[in-house]
Amino acid sequence: MKSAYLVEPRRMEIREEAMVVPKANEILVKIAYCGICTLEQRLYFGDRKIYYPIIPGHEASGEIIEIGKEVMTSHQVGDHVVLDLVNRCHTCPACLSGNSNLCENRFKKGQRVLGAFSEYMAVRPDQVYVVPKDLPLDEAAFAEPLSCCIRSLKKVNLQLGDTLLISGAGTMGLLHLKVAMAMGAKVIVSDINAKRLENALALGADAVVDATDQKQFVEQVLANSNGKGVDCCIITTPSKSAAESAFMVMASNGRLNIYTSYNDKPILPMDMNTIHRNEYMVTGSEGRSEIDFYQSVRTLSNRKVHVAELVSKIYPLEEISAAVEAALVGDLYRVLVKVG
């Protein structure tokens, strides 16, 4: 079987290796598609390091090939599945309190991290979620990024009828848009790229606002939120002015989630008294817990969210380096790798 290893920054190698044999408590999955996320891009360019050599890839779909003897499940060989490729120990305080996305052991030494740029994977049963066979496997590979958006919108307690500002109209901004629409919110999307704003509007945003000029941005967002400002805001772009602009258009009791990560450590652009007076809530969100993943799988399976428009390009595993570099180009949405 073939696997794509990142052996050092900017150097991927396709290696032919012995077929993986699942343990008695594991499920063997043939990987179909895997998306390229910012995590893979950061690893590739050396901005983030886990260990070398590493097989990246964590947005995977595929098919069950074999089920270990000790696995307690009703899944069947041949089932189409998506994989939740994070380690959850189920014993630490984060896991026990329902926040296993923050499991303190998830990056513990000796654990396999990621791994889906490989034709076959042996995984734990709790990493496997079945999807219906009529859901195309390239769309199913969005289960992981979608689950992170679901968590993000829960963190700001998005309610039916709320007005939401999504700052940034890239793949994650548009996935947030799709979930928020399904949840009955009025959604305003902002970006500095006119083409991206046009696409957000075509996908159903109630309004789009150019964020280039802060004064105009504030006027337009207020005009689209009864002059009161938005109830919730999700920052999906690492642009530092995005959070500052967002605070200027939040209604009282506004909730803001820092969804994006930053390469450096910018300070919150807000004074504490304004937070106090308006009962603002500021949170972050990182990854997804099991229930977020399960809800994402059901949402995709029930066709309550459609993601086909967000597949920009599909590359074969052999062209993995080209795929990762293409994923960085500003006007693309998700780039997928067709693994097997």
Ligand SMILES: [Zn+2]
């Ligand atoms: Zn991801």
Ligand SMILES: [Zn+2]
């Ligand atoms: Zn844990």
